Amino acid sequence: MNGIKIVVLAKQVPDTRNVGPDAMKADGTVNRSVLPAIFNPEDLNALEQALRIKESYEGVTVTLLTMGPVRAAEIIREGLYRGADDGILLTDRAFAGSDTLATSYALALAVRRLAPDLVIGGRQAIDGDTAQVGPQVAEKLGWPQVTYAEEMHFEGERLIIRRRLERGVENVSAPLPLVVTVNGTAPACRYRNAKLVMKYKYARTDTELQAESSDYIAAGRPAIKITEWGVDAIGADPEKLGLSGSPTKVKEIENVILQSKESKRLTASDGDIESLVRELLENHTIG
Amino acid sequence: MNNLFVFCELDEGRPAEVSLELLTRGRSLADTLGCRLEALVLGSGLDGIENELFPYGVDVVHLGDDPVLEHYRTMPYTSVITGLFKQEQPQIALMGATTTGRDLGPRVSSALHSGLTADCTSLEIGDHYVKKTDTTYKNLLYQIRPAFGGNIIATIINPDHRPQMATVREGVMKREIINKNYRGELRRIDVSAFIKPEDLAVEIIERHMEARKVDIKSAQIIVSGGYGVGSKENFAMLYELASLLGGEVAASRAAVDAGYAGHERQVGQTGVTVRPKLYIACGISGQIQHTAGMNQSGKIIAINNDPMAPINSIADYVINGDVAEVIPRLIKYYKANAR
Ligand SMILES: Cc1cc2nc3c(=O)[nH]c(=O)nc-3n(C[C@H](O)[C@H](O)[C@H](O)COP(=O)(O)OP(=O)(O)OC[C@H]3O[C@@H](n4cnc5c(N)ncnc54)[C@H](O)[C@@H]3O)c2cc1C
Ligand SMILES: Cc1cc2nc3c(=O)[nH]c(=O)nc-3n(C[C@H](O)[C@H](O)[C@H](O)COP(=O)(O)OP(=O)(O)OC[C@H]3O[C@@H](n4cnc5c(N)ncnc54)[C@H](O)[C@@H]3O)c2cc1C
Numbered sequence: 006m007n008g009i010k011i012v013v014l015a016k017q018v019p020d021t022r023n024v025g026p027d028a029m030k031a032d033g034t035v036n037r038s039v040l041p042a043i044f045n046p047e048d049l050n051a052l053e054q055a056l057r058i059k060e061s062y063e064g065v066t067v068t069l070l071t072m073g074p075v076r077a078a079e080i081i082r083e084g085l086y087r088g089a090d091d092g093i094l095l096t097d098r099a100f101a102g103s104d105t106l107a108t109s110y111a112l113a114l115a116v117r118r119l120a121p122d123l124v125i126g127g128r129q130a131i132d133g134d135t136a137q138v139g140p141q142v143a144e145k146l147g148w149p150q151v152t153y154a155e156e157m158h159f160e161g162e163r164l165i166i167r168r169r170l171e172r173g174v175e176n177v178s179a180p181l182p183l184v185v186t187v188n189g190t191a192p193a194c195r196y197r198n199a200k201l202v203m204k205y206k207y208a209r210t211d212t213e214l215q216a217e218s219s220d221y222i223a224a225g226r227p228a229i230k231i232t233e234w235g236v237d238a239i240g241a242d243p244e245k246l247g248l249s250g251s252p253t254k255v256k257e258i259e260n261v262i263l264q265s266k267e268s269k270r271l272t273a274s275d276g277d278i279e280s281l282v283r284e285l286l287e288n289h290t291i292g
Numbered sequence: 293m294n295n296l297f298v299f300c301e302l303d304e305g306r307p308a309e310v311s312l313e314l315l316t317r318g319r320s321l322a323d324t325l326g327c328r329l330e331a332l333v334l335g336s337g338l339d340g341i342e343n344e345l346f347p348y349g350v351d352v353v354h355l356g357d358d359p360v361l362e363h364y365r366t367m368p369y370t371s372v373i374t375g376l377f378k379q380e381q382p383q384i385a386l387m388g389a390t391t392t393g394r395d396l397g398p399r400v401s402s403a404l405h406s407g408l409t410a411d412c413t414s415l416e417i418g419d420h421y422v423k424k425t426d427t428t429y430k431n432l433l434y435q436i437r438p439a440f441g442g443n444i445i446a447t448i449i450n451p452d453h454r455p456q457m458a459t460v461r462e463g464v465m466k467r468e469i470i471n472k473n474y475r476g477e478l479r480r481i482d483v484s485a486f487i488k489p490e491d492l493a494v495e496i497i498e499r500h501m502e503a504r505k506v507d508i509k510s511a512q513i514i515v516s517g518g519y520g521v522g523s524k525e526n527f528a529m530l531y532e533l534a535s536l537l538g539g540e541v542a543a544s545r546a547a548v549d550a551g552y553a554g555h556e557r558q559v560g561q562t563g564v565t566v567r568p569k570l571y572i573a574c575g576i577s578g579q580i581q582h583t584a585g586m587n588q589s590g591k592i593i594a595i596n597n598d599p600m601a602p603i604n605s606i607a608d609y610v611i612n613g614d615v616a617e618v619i620p621r622l623i624k625y626y627k628a629n630a631r
Contacts, residue, residue: 019440021440021441021443022441028443104407105398105408106401106402106405106407106408109402131441132439132440132441133439134410134411134438134439134440134441135398135408135410135411136394136398136410137394137397137398137401137408137410138398139398140366140395140396140397140398140399140402141398141399141401141402143399144370144398144399144402144403145402149366149367149493149494150366150395150399151494152366152391152394152395153391153395165497170391170501171390171391172501172502173499173500173501173502174499174500175496175498175499175500176496176497176498176499177494177495177496177497178494178495178497179493179494179495180493180494251407252405252406252407252450252452252453253407253408253409253435253448253449253450254448254449254450254451255446255447255448256420256434256446256447256448256449257446257447258444258445258446258447259444259445259446259447260443260444268604268605268607268608268609268610269608269609269610270610270612271609271610271611271612272611272612272613273611273612273613273614273617273618273621275621275625277611278611278618278621278622278625279621279625279628279629281593281609281611281622282622282625282626282629283625283629285570285591286629286630290569290570290590290591291513291537291570291626291630
């Protein structure tokens with residue numbers, strides 16, 4: 006499909022996959038400062054799908070959309086290095102504390118302003134772990150959705166998508182506009198392109214520029230701007246954002262500390278193993 | 293009105309395991325709340341399906357039986373469910389955290405503007421006090437779920453919005469028939485009243501579903517191997533022990549990734565959650581993503597040559613030794629002592 010506009014939803018997440026003992030504070034909350042912030046893994050799979058469409062047709066544009074703190078501009082640059090055309094950082098205090106419903110409300114408004122033909126997101130983010138945002142954005146837009154995609158291509162004006170389900174695969178055909186969420190089993194994202202890194206290394210949002218030193222500004226870097234949008238830019242009702250806009254509330258958070266029980270320590274000796282087997286037989290654990 | 297609803301998914305025309313587990317939990321929650329348990333089933337050619345649900349203590353089965361619903365599709369299912377929920381105003385709605393439930397749940401919650409909690413591992417009823425406004429919310433659903441890659445457990449509530457929606461994975465709740473003669477009421481849904489033509493925009497071209505083969509979830513005894521087992525060949529010992537004990541073989545993700553066992557045997561956050569009577573962890577270090585799927589086991593035996601392996605802290609018996617020595621001895625002494 007020539008000339009289509011694609012928005013990729015991407016989230017910056019703490020890398021929860023290799024959490025060390027210092028990742029949790031004593032009060033049970035997450036110590037985000039010790040975890041590296043990364044491009045949510047399945048959102049990279051999503052970006053790759055968008056870039057493949059861009060390469061296959063004329064005039065396709067790929068815009069990254071991320072909602073988060075100013076620091077999340079890092080993943081917009083990361084996307085630009087890999088071939089995205091531009092990015093929007095949705096950032097505002099009013100967004101803080103949003104659950105998936107409030108998050109999808111804000112994202113859907115931003116998507117509406119961008120008016121793309123296709124929205125591609127990851128299946129799930131590795132911090133909130135809900136996989137809810139994609140379908141909720143689709144519903145807010147009133148568009149159909151196709152989840153768990155691992156391969157897609159156009160046939161005429163319709164997208165043919167292979168979905169990975171828990172017990173098999175399903176191929177569907179869907180019209181645009183559409184929201185697709187991409188599974189981790191889809192092809193990995195391409196690497197950064199050195200030329201694009203040179204081009205976008207100094208791309209900054211306005212807020213980031215203000216924080217840069219005067220040396221940086223005096224060096225007269227090429228002024229590539231990353232667009233920042235707040236509540237007003239998307240015409241959001243603040244009541245529907247943040248804590249007030251979130252039906253779900255976190256009542257309590259508990260750090261997972263494995264509870265130590267009394268365990269019996271044995272060696273691999275014949276004596277130890279035989280007495281274990283006898284004990285298990287006697288108490289009917291095995292029989 | 294304001295009852296507890298369970299969306300019952302179908303698996304080859306029969307109620308899915310996870311849905312029956314949710315009905316079982318739903319029945320006891322409904323008893324605590326003093327409300328009715330209602331089931332919602334959508335599909336095609338479902339005559340008599342209600343009889344498979346009533347024994348779980350279902351008071352009402354809402355049945356949407358229409359060719360258009362034969363295979364799950366997001367939009368028509370969402371339209372029927374949101375339409376029905378607007379009429380019935382459930383206080384709680386539960387679904388399986390399957391590929392279907394996790395596609396459908398967020399869509400329905402977004403349409404109804406109600407909160408949804410994903411992948412709950414426990415559901416309880418409790419009160420909630422808000423100091424600022426000095427109000428107490430009575431009988432809320434506590435939705436308890438892991439997040440942050442399994443590193444924290446959060447209790448989530450939805451004080452002001454209904455239904456309170458949650459998804460739960462297969463194998464997390466127990467399934468139990470309440471009374472095989474329990475009879476509820478069958479109500480047919482007028483599907484065509486809810487579905488709009490644009491709901492049919494996405495078409496299914498083809499589906500390839502594999503039959504469920506290995507079933508580690510219902511095994512009472514599980515012999516599970518990790519990367520420390522060392523090779524696919526060494527897994528043969530595990531199969532021998534499992535078959536002697538009448539159990540199944542499972543694996544950690546590292547073992548699956550190394551090709552020692554198939555993915556259908558993986559236990560843990562991205563695999564299956566199991567709660568057997570006995571779980572024998574062989575050469576498994578015990579990372580949280582693994583233990584999240586097995587720490588509810590009745591008894592745990594850890595076989596590991598590292599005395600400091602994290603798995604040891606949740607084990608009832610810790611055998612400090614080499615898998616290749618310990619398993620043959622377990623086999624030998626079981627044969628010698630069992631009658
Ligand atoms: C402990 C804990 C538990 C929580 N449990 C729940 C819960 O059960 N229900 C609930 O409604 N909320 C819950 N939340 C809040 C939820 O994590 C946040 O709303 C989060 O911003 C979005 O959800 P997610 O991380 O699960 O994203 P997912 O829904 O898993 O993300 C799916 C995809 O949506 C896109 N996406 C998601 N967020 C963004 C973003 N900010 N910018 C751009 N694209 C994005 C990405 O493509 C991503 O791959 C919880 C939060 C915490 C801390
Ligand atoms: C998002 C995410 C999801 C995940 N989901 C899952 C999941 O569902 N299930 C899962 O299992 N993992 C999962 N993991 C991976 C998990 O973090 C661990 O990497 C994995 O469980 C480790 O497997 P292991 O214990 O077999 O291997 P290792 O950690 O390598 O441990 C091997 C153990 O074997 C012992 N050992 C070595 N040789 C011997 C011997 N000869 N005799 C006795 N002991 C020996 C070692 O001391 C060590 O303790 C997930 C990870 C992520 C990031």
